Amino acid sequence: MAAQRGEGDGVVTRPGETGTEAPADVRERARAIPEAAVARLAVYLRVLSGMVEQGVTTISSEELAGAAGVNSAKLRKDLSYIGSYGTRGVGYDVEVLVSHIERILGLTRKHSVAVVGIGNLGHALANYGGFPSRGFPVAALFDIDPDLTGVPVGGIPVNHIDDITTVCAEREVSIGVIATPPQAAQAVCDRLVSAGVQCILNFAPVVLQVPDYVEVRKVDLAVEMQILSFHVARRADEAAGDVVNGIGVDGVVIRP
Amino acid sequence: MAAQRGEGDGVVTRPGETGTEAPADVRERARAIPEAAVARLAVYLRVLSGMVEQGVTTISSEELAGAAGVNSAKLRKDLSYIGSYGTRGVGYDVEVLVSHIERILGLTRKHSVAVVGIGNLGHALANYGGFPSRGFPVAALFDIDPDLTGVPVGGIPVNHIDDITTVCAEREVSIGVIATPPQAAQAVCDRLVSAGVQCILNFAPVVLQVPDYVEVRKVDLAVEMQILSFHVARRADEAAGDVVNGIGVDGVVIRP
DNA sequence: TTCTGTGAATGCGTTCACAGCC
DNA sequence: GGCTGTGAACGCATTCACAGAA
Incomplete structure (x- = not known):
């Protein structure tokens, strides 16, 4: 199979086609x-x-x-x-x-992003070059830790989460990213929603409760790992069990 | 995701092979x-x-x-x-x-994890408490930067990526996590595979080419953001366009 | 009665295969 | 000849609705 060396991020060249609304x-x-x-x-x-x-x-x-x-x-x-x-x-x-x-995909508009929870993951997200270059400028950062407040991360000063509602509304944030510990996630989510944010990307391992009109996408590392674990187990079982069709041996199972 | 499910086959299951395996x-x-x-x-x-x-x-x-x-x-x-x-x-x-x-889900076994690429995200992953506590001990870390080699992150010393194959095989890593820049991802992936790793969690924005027997799950931030962007756009369009069914007004659209 | 377990019906997404255009 | 575009067939996942156990 032709191995196209897929390049990652890069500046998207957008010919002509300025900020028209969709016909x-x-x-x-x-x-x-x-x-x-x-x-x-x-x-x-x-x-x-x-x-x-x-x-x-x-x-x-x-x-x-x-x-x-x-x-x-x-x-x-x-x-x-x-x-x-x-x-x-x-x-x-x-x-x-x-x-x-x-x-x-609606990429002709800018979608300002707010990241809540400036731990390791939040840092990674704030510094992630892929966002701004692709039309997702990070417009605000929030954390509960007062020591972080005002400290710039990736060029943007961190605000206190108490200010989510006002700051997000002010800066017209359209996408909220939750990178907090699980306990804080629902409260943060509620604030984002009351600031008018209708799209949320949730990294916290919690099922968020939101109104119907809010779109949530979940990225759950533990779930991903467990799905992989399931596959490991299934394979081991298949290998241990009977050979069904054309299945290889010595630990390497061919054709699920 | 390349895993195809085989169809109706009279699978013969044999009782009691290796004792610790699933019945x-x-x-x-x-x-x-x-x-x-x-x-x-x-x-x-x-x-x-x-x-x-x-x-x-x-x-x-x-x-x-x-x-x-x-x-x-x-x-x-x-x-x-x-x-x-x-x-x-x-x-x-x-x-x-x-x-x-x-x-x-196969969580009765331990699944050792290797994280490759110790940038912001790699740090976040190495320190992520959710892993070890749930049966996914982080057994190895890798980076290409020689300055990082030997430095412990989250208690585990970083190895150089040249050692992926040997170290992973040694420590019986069953899940590889790729958190490198996109350019490096495929090469890293190849090494993991040749070390016998059959499950990969890929954070790099690249489509990895792997043999059929390797299971890859992708976490792609840019894609997530763009899906959200699509929904923002769709809503704006619906609001701007005709009222179709029972759709609300004044900026808040009901029913995705 | 309450609430699970599951065939049957429905809906959605993927694949097939070929018509249509270059 | 080559390659796109798409109705139709297919298979998988979700939902329905009810039989059956406590």
Whole structure:
């Protein structure tokens, strides 16, 4: 399989296409895109951005799919949700695709981010270069520790969490990132919500209770580890159990 | 995610192979649990652990579902995948449930973890208390920076990435965590794989190419943010566009 | 009666396979 | 010939709804 060396972050070149609001047909489409496809579009976008930097101008569904780790039928289906921007017999124009995906993902607007909880993870997030360069400027940091208040992290001074509501409203934060200990997460979440934040990325291992109109995405390390653990166990069991179809041996199981 | 599930096969399970391994019926079940359910089981487990600490001994599907943020039918279905451990008319015994979920998730074994890339995120991971306490001892740390080599982080000395293969094999690492910059990720991944690591948690924004028998889970901050961005955009569009069903107004859109 | 456990029905996402255009 | 775009088929996951145990 062609090992496209996927470049990571990079400046997204956005041709023309200034801050227009979405026209009716885009609006229509966005409604219909499956959640799973949205996640993949973001991946395609990154791969494509890497292509732009390498000077690639055209790409086939097969190539792009390979680089993104999906099969080509799925890729074409995903792209078809956002419109028909390919050329039969040829492939897709990389820049065209980039700009359309960006538009669908709403990346033509800036989305200010607030990070709450400036521990190890919060530091990592505040310093994460991938955010600002991709249209997600970190506009505010919060922590409960008064000693941190005012100290700049990644160039932004830390505020006290008591000020979440006012500061977030002031700076028009649209995405809140919760990187606090679990005990604090729900309270922080409530404050974010009352500041008008409608999208939350939650790193705390808690199930947040929010109003219906708030979108929460969870990143749960323990859960990820446990899913992996499950697979380890399943494999060990399969190996220990009977050989079913064409299964390898000596610890390395082939074909689940 | 490359794992395909094999389909209907008359799997013959043999009793009593290696003594400490899961018994035949557990093995049988594990094979059949949908991936999505596995992720939720991990969540139920955490909620239940909290219950144990609070001294709760029995819980109904309704309560547990509420605490885990799912509906009760789904919860019961998920639990049914691992067996029938409830009491009709009463509910589930919390401790019984905990131990069965732990068994299914393979948490009765230790899974040694190696973290590669000791930047901000790597530090956060190395210090993350949730790992060791839940059966995921961090057994090794790696970085490319020679200045870091030998320096202990979270109590564990950092090794140079050139030693990944030997050290991981030595310490029987079963889960590798990649927290490097994107450019380094694939090379690191290859080394982990050649050290026998079959499960990888990848924080680098790259699509890793791995053999089929390796399980990769990806945590991609940029993708998460972009999914949220999509929702912000969709909402703004809905608000700007027509009122479709029973959608609220004045900036607060109801029903995602 | 209460609440679990589960077949059956439904919905969603993925894959297939080919029509349509270059 | 090559490659996209997409209806149709398929399989997996969720939800329904009720039978059955305490």
